[in-house]
Amino acid sequence: MVTLAEVAQHAGVSASTVSYVLSGKRSISATTRQRVEQSIRELGYHPNAGARALASSRSAIIALMIPLRTDMYVPVMMEIAIAVATTARLHGYDVLLLTGEEGPDAVRRVTGSGLADAMIVMDVELDDERLPLLRRTGRPSVLIGLPSDTTGLTCVDLDWAATGALCVEHLAALGHRDVAVIGEAPAVYERHTGFAERTLDGLRSRAREAGLRVLHRPCEGGYDAMAVTLARILDERPGTTGFVVQNESAVEPLLALLRQQGRAVPEDVSVVAICPDQVATQASVRLTSVAVPAQDMGRYAVEHLVAKLDGRREDDVVLLAPELTVRASSGPAPSAG
Amino acid sequence: MVTLAEVAQHAGVSASTVSYVLSGKRSISATTRQRVEQSIRELGYHPNAGARALASSRSAIIALMIPLRTDMYVPVMMEIAIAVATTARLHGYDVLLLTGEEGPDAVRRVTGSGLADAMIVMDVELDDERLPLLRRTGRPSVLIGLPSDTTGLTCVDLDWAATGALCVEHLAALGHRDVAVIGEAPAVYERHTGFAERTLDGLRSRAREAGLRVLHRPCEGGYDAMAVTLARILDERPGTTGFVVQNESAVEPLLALLRQQGRAVPEDVSVVAICPDQVATQASVRLTSVAVPAQDMGRYAVEHLVAKLDGRREDDVVLLAPELTVRASSGPAPSAG
DNA sequence: AAAACCTGTCGAAGCGCTTCGACAGCCTAT
DNA sequence: ATAGGCTGTCGAAGCGCTTCGACAGGTTTT
Numbered sequence A, B: 001m002v003t004l005a006e007v008a009q010h011a012g013v014s015a016s017t018v019s020y021v022l023s024g025k026r027s028i029s030a031t032t033r034q035r036v037e038q039s040i041r042e043l044g045y046h047p048n049a050g051a052r053a054l055a056s057s058r059s060a061i062i063a064l065m066i067p068l069r070t071d072m073y074v075p076v077m078m079e080i081a082i083a084v085a086t087t088a089r090l091h092g093y094d095v096l097l098l099t100g101e102e103g104p105d106a107v108r109r110v111t112g113s114g115l116a117d118a119m120i121v122m123d124v125e126l127d128d129e130r131l132p133l134l135r136r137t138g139r140p141s142v143l144i145g146l147p148s149d150t151t152g153l154t155c156v157d158l159d160w161a162a163t164g165a166l167c168v169e170h171l172a173a174l175g176h177r178d179v180a181v182i183g184e185a186p187a188v189y190e191r192h193t194g195f196a197e198r199t200l201d202g203l204r205s206r207a208r209e210a211g212l213r214v215l216h217r218p219c220e221g222g223y224d225a226m227a228v229t230l231a232r233i234l235d236e237r238p239g240t241t242g243f244v245v246q247n248e249s250a251v252e253p254l255l256a257l258l259r260q261q262g263r264a265v266p267e268d269v270s271v272v273a274i275c276p277d278q279v280a281t282q283a284s285v286r287l288t289s290v291a292v293p294a295q296d297m298g299r300y301a302v303e304h305l306v307a308k309l310d311g312r313r314e315d316d317v318v319l320l321a322p323e324l325t326v327r328a329s330s331g332p333a334p335s336a337g
Numbered sequence C: 001a002a003a004a005c006c007t008g009t010c011g012a013a014g015c016g017c018t019t020c021g022a023c024a025g026c027c028t029a030t
Numbered sequence D: 001a002t003a004g005g006c007t008g009t010c011g012a013a014g015c016g017c018t019t020c021g022a023c024a025g026g027t028t029t030t
Helices: A004-011 A015-023 A028-041 A051-058 A074-090 A104-112 A133-134 A162-173 A185-191 A194-210 A224-236 A248-262 A277-282 A294-309 B004-011 B015-024 B032-044 B049-056 B074-090 B104-112 B131-136 B160-173 B186-190 B193-212 B225-238 B248-260 B277-282 B294-307
Strands: A063-067 A094-099 A118-121 A139-146 A155-158 A179-184 A214-217 A242-245 A270-274 A289-290 A317-320 B061-066 B093-098 B117-121 B140-143 B156-157 B176-183 B213-217 B244-247 B270-274 B287-290 B318-319
Touching: A004 A028, A015 A028, A051 A185, A051 B049, A051 B225, A063 A074, A063 A104, A063 B032, A074 A094, A074 A294, A074 B074, A074 B093, A094 B074, A104 A133, A104 A248, A133 B004, A139 A294, A155 A162, A155 A194, A155 A294, A162 A194, A162 A242, A162 A289, A179 A194, A179 A224, A179 B140, A185 A277, A185 A294, A194 A214, A214 A224, A224 A248, A242 A248, A242 A289, A248 A270, A248 B248, A277 A289, A294 A317, B004 B015, B004 B032, B015 B032, B049 B277, B049 B294, B061 B104, B074 B093, B074 B294, B093 B104, B104 B117, B104 B131, B117 B294, B140 B294, B156 B160, B156 B193, B156 B294, B160 B193, B160 B244, B160 B270, B160 B287, B176 B225, B186 B193, B193 B213, B244 B248, B248 B270, B277 B287
Parallel strands: A063 A094, A063 A118, A118 A139, A139 A155, A155 A317, A179 A214, A179 A242, A242 A270, A270 A289, B061 B093, B061 B117, B117 B140, B140 B156, B156 B318, B176 B213, B176 B244, B244 B270, B270 B287
Antiparallel strands: A094 B093
């Protein structure tokens, strides 16, 4: 391995000069800079990460905690992870992948050891056990998700309550009176994942205002689970004409089942999905949907973190406004003409 | 931050003794060990990662390069990534997430800087430009995927050729004579991704032996793309009764289209999918499928890497044997009774 | 013309850890 | 009893980098 000292010798300057060329923290004459850069190239020099971290006490690494579970929408997670990795590189950071499995210990380990300069946490529960640690770790962090108490924290998330409200509004405007919500898997609610509960709240309170009836049913993904869930819903509320689907893996099964029962979309029933645009446009019916802005969230999280590391920014909570795109799966309620 | 020296002082021993307690590289008396461990706990000590890496020239980090593109099966990628992260932690390693975007530069950067001790590379092309670098980097690496020339490399992959063959065999045994293959997106073939081409080869050569006719069509995911593809296939080979689907996001659309055309599965046509079991069991018809053993591959990659870092293992190429599970989507060809 | 200030470079200290050789004390073999 | 071996501990060197203070030489200010 080539070291700084070797580069310095090769270029006929001192080690500190090479360091300053690399970091740009002191002015260097153009000729010296060029000579050093030339040597770096010729020798194929790469600064040693460990030495850097030790000397500067910054590792240029951002830790990303992703959920281990696969009961939630995987492509969204992946999209966030990739956006985080890409954006981080743009700012000179690498990304360390942590699974939620280790829980609070991972936070302690990573911040305690100086392995990472900062941390992005996904799959946040309303009263997450990692929060107290994050508050006092001294290292910047961003949550993708919104816990109950956000004091001393930075959060980004889609405004799920507004998302739920938006879905209801759309259906209400089309004249639907009875709406069913196909939710995430029961486990997601049991562990009080923020987004699932907030969506429901937003949905219900707007429904109350608009005078709609809402029936919420959690649903595991897949055809069979959806079949059971749908049967129960139609049994309890035969007049249901509007569906809001939050669990992506229930979308296609639902469409198949409705078709099979001779209920036409959007003539007889309307379906609004909460999912990435890619899913909405690739489904067997082009879905009216509210998009989950996974990329935006990942990018924002990194940019906030980098700004905070540079002292350019403070804690805050950002909720992205949802946007509903009307496609072919929603239309006027049958009785409404 | 608490340092080794502070722990040593607190425990009344020298710094090196604390280090040896931590690493276990020299024998330490039980009483001393306990005293040191006590101090570590009381002070909440975490070894500094940078200092460790510098002194030992090992970072305890494994780099994982995942594809940036989303034209390939995302859940499989995610499953591998999670298996890698989980297994790595079991062995005391952390995982650095790299996107394929940076290409060979990422390999140079990460190995040159000593950021990672070893590397796992996914989405390998037959003649991947990262291979020469990996061969001479001096750091262990494992490819998940199989390039054309494996000399000096370690690879794990599903035996895709055998997978293709297995699908054909199954359909042949059921009496099907005309088989269509719904492949991955065209881009996947254009960049000569190993698995896609090998599957096709295996499929075709077994088909030749068994006297089947095979029609291969790449297919972007989604309903519309599938509709176009299916129409073309049935136009060209109206007698097609067997389908092999490699692109997971074409599975459900295909089933929907067949249903819509009044072709019953498995009475009129049989469908064999190459996909994770979860997808196969959650589809609207329980799919006969060959599973992609994502977890096994991730786990194996890490274990091989760790063994190689410990000098316990050499380069080799491991192909996992495919297993076909018969479910409800395949049956005797119609003409065969 | 002296004082004050830049600019560009260097030397040295030190970041927190691992690891090597040394050695004190004790045990075993002769 | 003495040489040789273990065991458990210590001190010091050094990993490759960043960063601080110093300073030489040139430029500007008064």
